[in-house]
Amino acid sequence: MTDFLDQLAEMEVGEPPPEFDRRFHERLNRSLTVQHVVDLLTGAVPWAVLLFLRAALGVAAFSLTGKFEQDRRKPQ
Amino acid sequence: MDLAQWTDEQLAAAAARESSDGPAFVGLVDRFRQRVWRICFRLLGHEEDAGDAAQEVFLRLFLHRGRFAGRSSYATWVYSVALRTCLEMRRGRSRRRRHESVSAEPGWESRQPARPAAPPALALDLTAMLETLDEEDRALLILKYAEGYDYEELAAIAELSVSACKMRISRAREKLQSRYPESAPQNPQDPQK
Numbered sequence: 001m002t003d004f005l006d007q008l009a010e011m012e013v014g015e016p017p018p019e020f021d022r023r024f025h026e027r028l029n030r031s032l033t034v035q036h037v038v039d040l041l042t043g044a045v046p047w048a049v050l051l052f053l054r055a056a057l058g059v060a061a062f063s064l065t066g067k068f069e070q071d072r073r074k075p076q
Numbered sequence: 077m078d079l080a081q082w083t084d085e086q087l088a089a090a091a092a093r094e095s096s097d098g099p100a101f102v103g104l105v106d107r108f109r110q111r112v113w114r115i116c117f118r119l120l121g122h123e124e125d126a127g128d129a130a131q132e133v134f135l136r137l138f139l140h141r142g143r144f145a146g147r148s149s150y151a152t153w154v155y156s157v158a159l160r161t162c163l164e165m166r167r168g169r170s171r172r173r174r175h176e177s178v179s180a181e182p183g184w185e186s187r188q189p190a191r192p193a194a195p196p197a198l199a200l201d202l203t204a205m206l207e208t209l210d211e212e213d214r215a216l217l218i219l220k221y222a223e224g225y226d227y228e229e230l231a232a233i234a235e236l237s238v239s240a241c242k243m244r245i246s247r248a249r250e251k252l253q254s255r256y257p258e259s260a261p262q263n264p265q266d267p268q269k
Contacts, residue, residue, distance in 0.1 A: 007202055008222035016113040017127055024131045028097060031135055
């Protein structure tokens with residue numbers, strides 16, 4: 001059995017294909033792009049939505065009550 | 077700064093500090109490209125799959141470049157990632173091709189590596205024999221006999237103890253011997269060789 005398995009070492013393995021590096025870097029760039037888009041969607045976009053939502057809610061509140069947010073917070 | 081003089085671990089530490097694939101990571105790819113490719117090709121037996129697997133290995137190394145803790149050598153860590161990636165790919169491939177015959181695929185033979193003719197007494201299809209084994213046992217046999225890793229290296233790569241590694245290889249050899257008695261050696265040797 002040992003002799004037989006030793007034949008495994010005799011099986012030739014060629015060089016990596018010449019386009020290996022190019023394909024790897026294309027894949028890496030795709031992966032980094034996806035990662036950055038996910039970071040943007042989970043980090044910056046929710047922050048921006050919350051920021052603008054607060055302004056939109058302020059406009060809605062002013063329309064309904066006639067008072068600015070800071071006016072409502074003033075002590076009587 | 078001559079990166080060629082740096083150890084693998086120094087390069088890995090520098091790569092972990094890089095924000096993108098900078099010179100240190102590119103240096104690591106250059107250093108391990110051939111060895112990772114060989115492992116992937118040996119384990120997957122197909123040039124296209126081996127290319128995919130090797131790219132996936134380097135991608136994982138890049139994405140997890142900050143996780144190398146130095147508990148083993150960097151080379152061992154790389155080979156361990158390569159082994160896991162290939163095993164995952166083989167499992168995925170076998171699920172996809174469960175009802176297909178690989179040998180019936182057109183052009184399959186022509187994509188296989190050039191193989192020297194086996195001696196008549198051992199004229200069995202070695203690849204087919206290994207296919208009958210459990211995926212991990214097959215990988216261990218290939219890494220030991222084709223790539224020449226010793227038991228300590230294999231144990232570190234496969235994340236097993238040395239004794240478990242020896243046991244698995246010994247059992248895999250016994251399985252092959254019982255399934256293919258014609259492949260048994262004329263003069264039995266120490267199975268722990």
